[in-house]
Amino acid sequence: MTTNLNLPKLELEEYELENGLRVILNRENSIPVVSIAVYYDVGSRNEPEGRTGFAHLFEHMMFQGSENVPKAGHFQYVMKAGGTMNGTTSSERTNYFETLPADQLPLGLWLESDRMRSLAVTQENLDNQLEAVKEEKRLRYDNQPYGKIFDLLGEMVYKNFANAHSTIGSMEDLDAATVEYVQEFFRIYYAPNNAVMVISGAFETGRAKELIEKYFGSIPAQPKPPPIDVTEPEEVAETYKEYVDKLAPLPAFLMGWKVPARRTLEFNALYLAGKLLFGGDSARLYQKLVKGEESVTQLFGFTDERRGPSGIIIGAIPKPDKDLDKIRGVIVDEIKDLAVNGPTDEEMSKLRNQLVNMGVRSNQSSLSRAQNIAEYALYDGDPHLVNSEIETLVQITAEEIRNAVDKYLNTENRALLDILPADETDQ
């Protein structure tokens, strides 16, 4: 079952402003919409001990106004123009993006440049956003069943503090922040030479370049941010832990493995192995546990993709009174089978079709194109990978998948987190 598809290639133009801001233009005029994505090279991986949660706090600060844009003005201007926007924070980066009617490109560039050059880092805004972050933590983590378990597993898988701590961070660290420190954080990490900007959608190239120079050209470069070390020893930090989750209606567990960095051959092979194990209804573990044994109501898994050592996580919410060890035994056995026998021919053909489909689909909207391009530009220094990465993945062999599974997943070197409801008889 070969597809014989020549994947459509995105048209890219890459250049750098004098102040070091890397710009990538992806012109695609079929719908009069334009997306801007600005990716700053700062995430929780850049936070030292005692300063956790700063990257995420900044994502909030970036909506608090700048020299010419009032507090909360950013999202209001975007909405009033008929656009959508947001920002997110991960271990690897902080990103900001908006999608606008194509004629509103100047608005987007004005808003993004104003906060890059003149964010209002004041005590009042800082206090205000500390409260907002606490409210968010309450809503998303504290008041949610199973809300904290992925952060706990991260602490078990990774030994290096840079990798192990959560993005939401510690409230004590945030409360201890002085406005001077926050200003310094902004100066270093939110500099044009520490960012990538992608414009994707309907625009006229010459006009876009003029506007970019006009709005961003005069923002001064800053010294390089301090180097970071995200290296990890091979072993996981902790192999077993129990956690009582008072809101959880049922017990659950998570298993985590440490794997090599994104885009290494081994990571790619493990990413594909993950699809075979837990991706979709035909996946091996779904067929064994949700069907088959019928012992699990929810099965989930994902790769925690990072520029440094990364992770693979598999979790389940079993049915009441099921033997959790037995379920974990099934997972371990299935990994072993993949490590010994490798994927079947049918599975290899499935992976190819899924990769091609995903490659096409994820480039449909201007926003997801801008985001895909920005990641390759920021993490790998090469936006053109957006046009070749699917082919790289398609070329990975069954033997390469088998080897990687054998080396990284078929091992006792893994973390296991048991989540217990506060009172099982209370349900």
Place this chain on the structure above:
Amino acid sequence: MNEDFRKSIPAPLEAIPFDIPRPYETELANGLKIIIVEDSRHPIVTMRLAFRSGEIDDPKGLNGLTSAMTELLNEGTGKYSSRELAERIENLGANLSVSAGLDNTLVRASTLSAYRGEVLDLIAELVLRPTFPENELNLYKQNAIEGLKYQRSQPDFLADEQMAKAVYGDHPYGTNSPNEKEIEKITRDEIIELHKRKFIPNNATLIAIGDVRSETFENEIEGLFGEWKKGEVEQANLPAPPERAERELTIVDRPGSSQANIVLSNLAISRNDPDYFRVLVMNQILGAGASSRLFMNLREEKGYTYGAYSRIYAKRHLGSFEATSEVRTAVTGESLKEFFYELDRIRNEKPSEDELIDAKNFLSGVFPIRAETQGGLTNLIVAQMLYDLPDDYLQTYREKVNAVTGEEVQRVANKYVLPDQIAMVIVGDAEAVLPQAREFAQNIEIVDAKGKPKSMEIFENDPSAPTMDIGGAWALSIDFQGQKMPVTLVLEQDGDSISGKMESMIGEGEVQNGSVKGNKISASVSSDFQGQSIELIFKGTVDGDSMTGTISTSMIPAPMEFAGKRT
């Protein structure tokens, strides 16, 4: 370099027109409607087979039957087992799923265009020849019942459940989920019968968007679905929803909850109502987004919440208007006051010209963004079909938004936002919520998380009961995540107000806003915890020299229980 250009918002460039493609439409002899949009930008196809019947068409007494039938469609057919179906679909790299909504049922598929024939074939297989195996039905039931347990731990679900009941009563929109017993009693025979009655071609539309040629694809559809037998489309006989003359409040008690989920709702419009665009603009001004009035007031100005919104659920029959927010428990009353202020204001004043323009710009601006992907455009066309919207609905969408006037906004607000007859549901700690919410409703009911009524009295204090003497020193033991933590509480009583101090190994706190009613004490304690100031909510019940109760704080999700004695 002169940087004055930064001082004001830049002018837009020349606008680029957006023309939404007109689809190719046809119909098979058996009544199956077909809509095709050719779009060869990407080598993929998105398909929907949409049925104009949904959960509200469940036969009487058989709640949940449509969902069960739908979920089981891809769990076995004449040719394939559940596993074979999953493998065939995923081996093509395609996606195929089925789901039922209140009004409609949708088969969704997307695939590389190279495999569109195979995928269409699989759609035909599971729609025309499902076998509904008994073992798959049993598994479905088990998982649905487990899923319900999880849902019941979610405040949103609890709020929806009570609100649906309050607004719609016995109308089928009044049920947001079948209960365990209803799931339990579903049988294979009933599923087969429902499938036969509802899955008929003259009740369905097949929509395909993407890299296809209309004529060839139409032929492929004809080949697979041409023999499908026509049936009789049944019209649901729906009871009228209840009328409400006053505000009614249902509190769902979640003891110790750090937040109160507030939902206000009343009946509004159907999806094909001529007032639709006016209501859309009105709702945009009032509460649809982060620059709307509710958000600006409750979040940006008052800081009560992470968000506050209003929505229009324009369904096939009778839709509803809803306003919601999750607020800190302590500001429940203040939040209700602001909600009603805004609901009154949108009715009593014409919106400003700026607000009107901003709302219209937003709605017409995001329209092309929603149509950017195949999936997005498909969803727009599906809605147009299923709700019998005019042929030029998508082409004239932005014109109709832009034609709405301020007078019309005020008129539809008066017609569809009904603060004096609104239904209110609050999921939160009833003991803390009731005194704050009481003045806003004429009728109040309290229920537990399973929907069982709770006696109001346990939350009221008998005014004639003597106020107990609770002064003195108390030695309490708190259950902190399975560990016992000793706490000393020294209270001073002055009439029914109390003050004092709390001491524990983690720090010292000041008792504030304390009060005693009968044998119940409530107070907040501001305490210093590892250099950080936190607020604890303290609630106790005194029996002689013994006291039991809970301490809750936003830092810990569930309340901590305590017990102890006067020393």
